[in-house]
Amino acid sequence: EVQLVESGGGLVQPGGSLRLSCAASGFTFSRYAMNWVRQAPGKGLEWVSSIRGGGGSTYYADSVKGRFTISRDNSKNTLYLQMNSLRAEDTAVYYCAKDDCGADCNSHCDYWGQGSLVTVSP
Amino acid sequence: DIQMTQSPSSVSASVGDRVTITCRASQGISSWLAWYQQKPGKAPKLLIYPASSLQSGVPSRFSGSGSGTDFTLTISSLQPEDFATYYCQQGHSFPLTFGGGTKVEIK
Numbered sequence: 001e002v003q004l005v006e007s008g009g010g011l012v013q014p015g016g017s018l019r020l021s022c023a024a025s026g027f028t029f030s031r032y033a034m035n036w037v038r039q040a041p042g043k044g045l046e047w048v049s050s051i052r053g054g055g056g057s058t059y060y061a062d063s064v065k066g067r068f069t070i071s072r073d074n075s076k077n078t079l080y081l082q083m084n085s086l087r088a089e090d091t092a093v094y095y096c097a098k099d100d101c102g103a104d105c106n107s108h109c110d111y112w113g114q115g116s117l118v119t120v121s122p
Numbered sequence: 123d124i125q126m127t128q129s130p131s132s133v134s135a136s137v138g139d140r141v142t143i144t145c146r147a148s149q150g151i152s153s154w155l156a157w158y159q160q161k162p163g164k165a166p167k168l169l170i171y172p173a174s175s176l177q178s179g180v181p182s183r184f185s186g187s188g189s190g191t192d193f194t195l196t197i198s199s200l201q202p203e204d205f206a207t208y209y210c211q212q213g214h215s216f217p218l219t220f221g222g223g224t225k226v227e228i229k
Binding site for chain 2: 045106114
């Protein structure tokens, strides 16, 4: 059974940093690209970032480019999102999601974590 | 960037009704389209990918159609557990983009 468990969310002041982790199990982690998708309170879904299976290729939404860094440790089956220079508009539930496409492509998410709430507020 | 436009933004329907949701891409995406269902406080669930292929375990009352720029999600006979918000998402190119969502409410 595929499981994705996020951790690391919480309350942070504007300009602060936070690192989210996503522990994966139930599939061969390195064989799949992974994604972060967020949802602001009462709003729709927004893609944040993706990383290919080997970790060599990363992609970001313009809204987070230069502030967020996606990475993965295939030896630990763990996905990360380092978030720096946080803003109020980054407040959201952050979902880790497995991409169904494979290691070297991204298209859609077939499994999602339960989400981790990040609140950016003074 | 490819913009995804969903309509309607909300629909009120009764159990047993047929419900159709449309999604339009700002440029052609072939069949690189996914549909998700999200219930309050829960993560999204993948229903359909690509455009018309039902995921394993998804009830057959759900169906998807379309290619290029115009897509539809149809629920043939709405059940109580189908009241939720539905999102389309294009997987053709980065940035991956979602439609704004369609909330299916009880009439």
